[in-house]
Each structure stands twice: as C-alpha cells, then as structure tokens.
Amino acid sequence: MEERRVLKVLIAEDDLMVADMIKSALIHFGFEVCGIARTVQEAVAIARHKNPDLAVIDVRLADGGLGTEIAAELSDLTNLGILYATGNKQNLTAADGHACLVKPYSEVDLIRGLEIVAEFIATGTVSPLFPRRFYLLKTPVTAPRSLQPDKLAEAS
Amino acid sequence: MTLLKEKSDEQKDAEAVVDDFRQDRGPFVVAAETTRMPMVFTDAKAPGNPIIFANDAFLALTGYRRDEVLAQSFNALMERGHPESVEAIKAAFEGVSASDPVIHYCRKDASTFWVSVFINHVRSQSGEVVQHFISFIDLTQHREEQAHALMLIEELNHRVKNTLQAALSIVAEAFRHGSDPAAIRASIESRVYALARSHDLLMSDNWEGAGLHDLVETALEPFTDADGRAGRIEITGANTPLTPRATLALGVAFHELAMNAVKFGALSTALGSVQIAWASKATPEGERLLIDWREKDGPAVMPRTRKGFGSRAIEQGLAYEMGGKVHLEFPSTGVACTIDIPMPRRAGHE
Numbered sequence: 001m002e003e004r005r006v007l008k009v010l011i012a013e014d015d016l017m018v019a020d021m022i023k024s025a026l027i028h029f030g031f032e033v034c035g036i037a038r039t040v041q042e043a044v045a046i047a048r049h050k051n052p053d054l055a056v057i058d059v060r061l062a063d064g065g066l067g068t069e070i071a072a073e074l075s076d077l078t079n080l081g082i083l084y085a086t087g088n089k090q091n092l093t094a095a096d097g098h099a100c101l102v103k104p105y106s107e108v109d110l111i112r113g114l115e116i117v118a119e120f121i122a123t124g125t126v127s128p129l130f131p132r133r134f135y136l137l138k139t140p141v142t143a144p145r146s147l148q149p150d151k152l153a154e155a156s
Numbered sequence: 157m158t159l160l161k162e163k164s165d166e167q168k169d170a171e172a173v174v175d176d177f178r179q180d181r182g183p184f185v186v187a188a189e190t191t192r193m194p195m196v197f198t199d200a201k202a203p204g205n206p207i208i209f210a211n212d213a214f215l216a217l218t219g220y221r222r223d224e225v226l227a228q229s230f231n232a233l234m235e236r237g238h239p240e241s242v243e244a245i246k247a248a249f250e251g252v253s254a255s256d257p258v259i260h261y262c263r264k265d266a267s268t269f270w271v272s273v274f275i276n277h278v279r280s281q282s283g284e285v286v287q288h289f290i291s292f293i294d295l296t297q298h299r300e301e302q303a304h305a306l307m308l309i310e311e312l313n314h315r316v317k318n319t320l321q322a323a324l325s326i327v328a329e330a331f332r333h334g335s336d337p338a339a340i341r342a343s344i345e346s347r348v349y350a351l352a353r354s355h356d357l358l359m360s361d362n363w364e365g366a367g368l369h370d371l372v373e374t375a376l377e378p379f380t381d382a383d384g385r386a387g388r389i390e391i392t393g394a395n396t397p398l399t400p401r402a403t404l405a406l407g408v409a410f411h412e413l414a415m416n417a418v419k420f421g422a423l424s425t426a427l428g429s430v431q432i433a434w435a436s437k438a439t440p441e442g443e444r445l446l447i448d449w450r451e452k453d454g455p456a457v458m459p460r461t462r463k464g465f466g467s468r469a470i471e472q473g474l475a476y477e478m479g480g481k482v483h484l485e486f487p488s489t490g491v492a493c494t495i496d497i498p499m500p501r502r503a504g505h506e
Contacts, residue, residue, distance in 0.1 A: 015318045016405055017351075021325025028332060060314055062401075087317030104320035107328045 007118060008034045010052040012043040012070055013085070014062035018103075022056055022085070025107040031114070040065035044073045052080065053121070054114055057097070059086040068096045081117035084137075085110065094138045102133040109134065194218075194292040196230065200277070200285045204229030205249075208287070217271070217294060219264035230290070237261035248275045249288070258295060270295040315355075322351055346415060349378065354407035365403045367395035368445075372432055375410035379418050388423070393434040396445070402500030405478055406447075409470045413449050413493055421491045422454030428490065429453060436499055443499040451490030458486065 009031050013019040023033050031054075035046035039062050047055065047070070055074075057067035071082050082097030089100045098120050101113045109131035116126050116134070124141035188195055194214035198205045210225045218225070225233065234245050241259035248257050258272050271292040278287035330343040353374050366374075372391050380389055398406065414423070414430075422428025434447040451457075470493065474482045480497030 015322070016408070017322040017325055018318055021321070021328065024329065024332070087314055103317040104324050106324055 006030065006032045007054055007114075008032045008050060008052040009114070010034055010043060010047055010050065010055040011036045012038075012040075012055065012057040012061060012067055014038045014058065014060070018058070021107070022110065025110055026056075026114075029107075029111045038062040040067075040069045040073070043067075043070045047074050047077065047080070051077075054081040054083065054117060055097075056083050056085050056110070056114070059084060059088065059092070068092070071095075071097050079121055081114075081121040083113050083117045085113075089135055092137055096137060098136070098138050100135045100137055101131065102135075105131065105133055194271075194294070196225075196290050197278075198230045198288045198290065200288050205231050205288065207233070214292070217263075217269070217292065218261075219267075224264070230288075234259075234261070245273065245275075248273065270299045319351065319355070323348060326351075346378075347411075350375070350408065350411040353377075353411075354404050365398045365400045366407075367397055368406070368434065369393060369395035371398065371403060371407055372410055375407055376414050376432075379414045379423060388429040390429070390431045390433075392432070393447075396434075396436070396499075396501060399500045402478060402497075405474055406495075409474050409482075409495070410449075412470050413491075416457075417451055417454070417491065420455075420457050422451035425454055427453050428455075441498075443501070445495075445497050445499045447495040447497075449491070449493040449495075451492070454490045456486075456488045457491050 009026055011019055011022050011026075011033060013022060013036070019036050023036060026033050034050040034052050035042075037043035037046055043055070043057070043061075046052075055070070057070055059067040061067055067084060067086065074080055082099075084092060084097055084100040085103065085105065086092075086100065087103045089102050092100050098117045099113060101110060105113075112129070112131045113134050116130065116136075120126050120136075120138070120140065126136065126140045188209075189211050191211065192213050194217040195209075195211045196207050196214055197209035199208050206227050207225050207230050208227075210222060215222055215225070231245075235242050237245075238260045241257070241261060244257035244259055256272055256274050258270060260268055260270055262268050271294055274291045274293075276289040276291075277285045278289055280286045326344055326347045330340045330347075334340045334343060356374070369391065372393075376389055376391075410432075417423040417428075417430055422430055429452050431450045431452065432448070434445060437444045437446055471482045471484055474480055474495055474497065478497040478500060480495060482496070483492075483494045485492045
C-alpha cells in the first residue's frame with residue numbers, strides 16, 4: 001500500500017499555549033509543521049517560503065491583524081486548505097477559507113477537521129463524520145449522500 | 157448691537173415671554189440659567205425656530221458664545237450635526253418619533269459629542285405651540301464607557317476561549333507523556349493553577365499586565381510556602397510594569413523553572429537555593445530586559461533528552477511570544493537560565 005504523503009501545515013496563532021498544543025498534536029498525528037506565525041505578515045512569509053498544504057489559522061492575531069487577511073493575501077495558492085481555529089466563527093464566509101473549528105476543540109477534532117479540509121482540496125467533496133464545533137465555509141461540489149436530507153428522504 | 161436691530165417682532169415677543177418668566181418665576185429662571193443641564197428655548201412661531209434663550213450649560217456643551225446662538229435658527233444650528241441626527245431632530249419636533257432622539261453633534265471647534273435631546277412644546281392658553289423648550293443630556297462619556305465595556309467583553313471572550321483551549325492542551329499533553337494516573341493528575345493540576353495565577357495577576361490590574369516583581373513572587377509562591385523554602389529564594393529587581401502578553405508568557409516560564417527546580421534542581425534538596433535577578437539594558441535596538449535564573453548548591457541536573465512541555469514553554473515560548481533569546485543550561489553547579497527579551501514595558505509607564 002502506498003504510504004500517505006506527509007502533509008505540511010502552517011499554524012497562525014498568537015497564543016503560545018494554544019500554538020504549542022496545535023504543534024504537538026499535529027506532530028503526534030503525523031503531520032509536518034512548517035512554521036508557527038503570530039502575525040499576518042509572518043504567516044504570509046512562511047506560506048510563500050514553505051508552500052504548506054494546510055493552514056490552521058486563528059482569526060485574532062498579534063498586532064491587531066485578522067487571520068482572514070492571511071487567506072486574502074494567499075488567495076492565489078488554490079491548493080492551500082484553510083481551517084480556522086478560533087473563538088468566534090461570526091463573519092467568516094466561503095471567501096475566507098474551507099472550514100472553521102470553534103475553540104475550545106480537542107486534538108482529535110482538530111486532526112479530523114484538517115483531514116476533512118485536505119479531502120476537500122483533493123476531491124472537492126467531504127465525508128462524515130464531522131467533529132464537534134466544526135463548520136464548513138465552502139459548499140462541497142457533491143455532498144455525500146448522508147449530508148443530503150432530501151436524498152435520504154427519497155431513499156426511504 | 158447689530159444683532160438686536162435684526163430681531164423680528166416675533167422674536168422680541170418671544171423674548172418678552174422669557175423675560176416675563178424671569179419676572180414672575182425668578183428662581184426658576186435662575187435655576188435654568190445655572191443648572192448643569194444644557195437648555196434652550198426657541199420661538200416656535202418665528203421662521204427657522206430661532207433661539208431666544210440659551211443657558212450657560214448649553215454654551216459650555218456646544219462651545220458657542222451666547223451672542224452666536226441667540227436669535228439664530230435652532231434648525232440651522234442643528235444642521236451642523238450628522239445628517240441622521242438632523243432627521244431625528246426634525247421628527248422629534250413634528251412629534252412623529254416615539255422616543256427622545258440621541259444625536260451626534262459638532263461643537264463650534266468641530267469636535268463631536270453625543271447628546272440625548274428632549275423637546276417639550278410650550279403652549280399658549282389657546283393650545284397653540286408658542287415655544288419649544290429643548291434640553292440635553294451629554295452622553296459622550298457614557299458612549300465612550302460603553303465602547304470600552306464592549307472592548308473588554310470582546311477581550312474577555314477571547315481570553316475565555318483561549319483559556320479553555322489551553323486547559324484542553326494541558327490535558328492532552330499530560331496524557332501523551334504520562335501513564336501514571338497520579339502523575340497525570342498532578343501535571344494537569346499544577347499547570348491549571350499556574351494558568352489561574354497568571355490570570356489573577358492580569359485581573360488585579362484590570363488586565364493591563366502585572367509588575368515583574370509581583371509576577372515572579374506569585375509564580376514562585378506555591379513552591380516557597382511549602383517546606384521552608386522561602387529563605388532559599390532570592391528575588392532582586394524592580395517591579396517593572398509588563399504588558400499582558402509578557403505577564404502570561406513570563407508567568408508560565410517562571411512556573412516551569414520553579415517546578416523543574418523543585419522536582420530535579422536546587423529546590424529538590426535541603427541546601428540548594430535560587431537567585432532570580434533582572435535589569436534593563438539600553439542597546440542600539442532599544443531597551444532590553446535581562447532576566448537571570450541561577451540555581452546553586454543543588455544536585456547536578458541532567459538535561460532531559462525529550463523536550464517536555466516545560467523546557468519548550470521556557471525556550472521556545474518566550475522566544476516566540478516575546479521575540480527574545482533564552483538560554484537554558486545545565487552546568488554541574490545548577491540550572492542556569494538567561495532570558496533576553498525586548499523590554500515589554502506598558503505604554504504610559506516610564
């Protein structure tokens with residue numbers, strides 16, 4: 001069986017303990033952390049240099065910056081999967097990224113959230129199960145059967 | 157006085173009515189003139205609704221002299237405010253608004269303020285509206301306080317979420333590196349308490365950050381109280397006011413250093429001691445804060461092969477949060493940690 005490619009992840013989070021937790025969880029579950037950024041500028045610089053597959057982004061960053069500014073600056077990186085991990089999902093739209101996980105979240109929920117975003121990037125679809133406090137920002141091309149209530153109704 | 161010559165007959169009549177007030181109800185007019193509540197009377201029957209009385213409080217609020225407002229159209233004066241405010245005033249005059257309008261208005265010097273406006277109609281015996289009595293309550297300070305309160309609530313929300321997240325990360329970390337339930341519990345408890353103490357420090361100063369001396373004492377408190385260690389910890393340095401970020405980051409670092417000292421270092425034996433000292437230093441890149449943690453007379457400490465949460469929090473954490481340099485060394489004389497960070501001094505403190 002072909003071994004899965006190690007996915008590179010950028011972390012944008014201004015809280016030390018939270019950033020540290022994300023990093024150790026990612027490493028523990030077999031991801032590669034290509035950088036931790038505290039500000040929008042740092043995140044953009046790391047992304048340009050390291051070309052990550054995924055980004056875990058907090059909305060409120062140091063120096064008053066917003067995580068959504070990172071997504072806007074990197075909008076040309078169409079293969080970058082963006083998962084917001086934030087205290088407040090208000091005001092996030094499809095233009096900002098792929099999904100959002102609301103703090104506090106557990107490690108396994110973070111990992112599952114990233115898997116869903118990676119799947120979205122690779123196939124345009126997503127499969128259940130969704131973690132707690134997880135929300136898709138973009139609509140999948142073809143939602144899986146279980147996510148389409150009308151299809152379920154037809155089938156029964 | 158050219159102003160007086162320009163007065164219309166209606167104005168003169170209206171002023172005469174106010175004069176009558178003064179004659180008939182002297183104390184009330186004196187009260188209106190001297191109250192801190194801004195008030196004006198206007199002539200409802202003259203075109204443009206001219207002001208026929210303005211008290212000192214109104215002049216203080218708007219920054220105009222009395223001769224700049226008397227006989228001037230109240231409506232024209234209000235048009236210097238924001239357009240929606242002008243609409244709100246109009247509606248209130250016409251009696252179509254349900255509540256007293258709150259308007260954003262400009263002073264003579266173009267600075268702005270918020271007021272609640274109360275409009276009362278003064279009627280003649282036949283029921284005709286002859287004057288408007290308009291009073292104001294200055295809401296500027298109230299508005300500013302509201303904005304500040306909102307900002308604090310937002311900050312609180314952010315911190316609560318991050319604190320819960322930190323608690324989850326503490327639990328995950330403890331389970332990843334331990335298998336003994338007692339050790340896992342001790343690890344979780346001690347770090348949650350450390351987090352709580354850091355927040356206590358922030359709270360005690362309205363979340364503006366703590367003083368460095370207070371911070372070090374608080375971080376070491378759980379380790380000094382027990383087992384007579386108090387005399388073996390020496391803290392030397394000023395109570396420099398720190399930013400909230402520095403308070404949290406340094407609070408975590410000192411906690412980890414102290415916990416390490418109690419478990420493996422100078423505070424794990426009866427004889428060892430710790431000296432903590434700091435000073436500021438001017439450099440071409442700006443003022444720096446140099447903190448020195450030095451353990452003495454303890455057992456030789458082996459650097460742990462696995463970088464645990466503690467040493468990561470100290471080395472990477474401080475460097476990451478504060479943009480500084482941290483050296484954690486394990487000479488045979490005892491653990492030595494030097495922290496070199498940009499002075500995280502709060503604005504407004506020299």
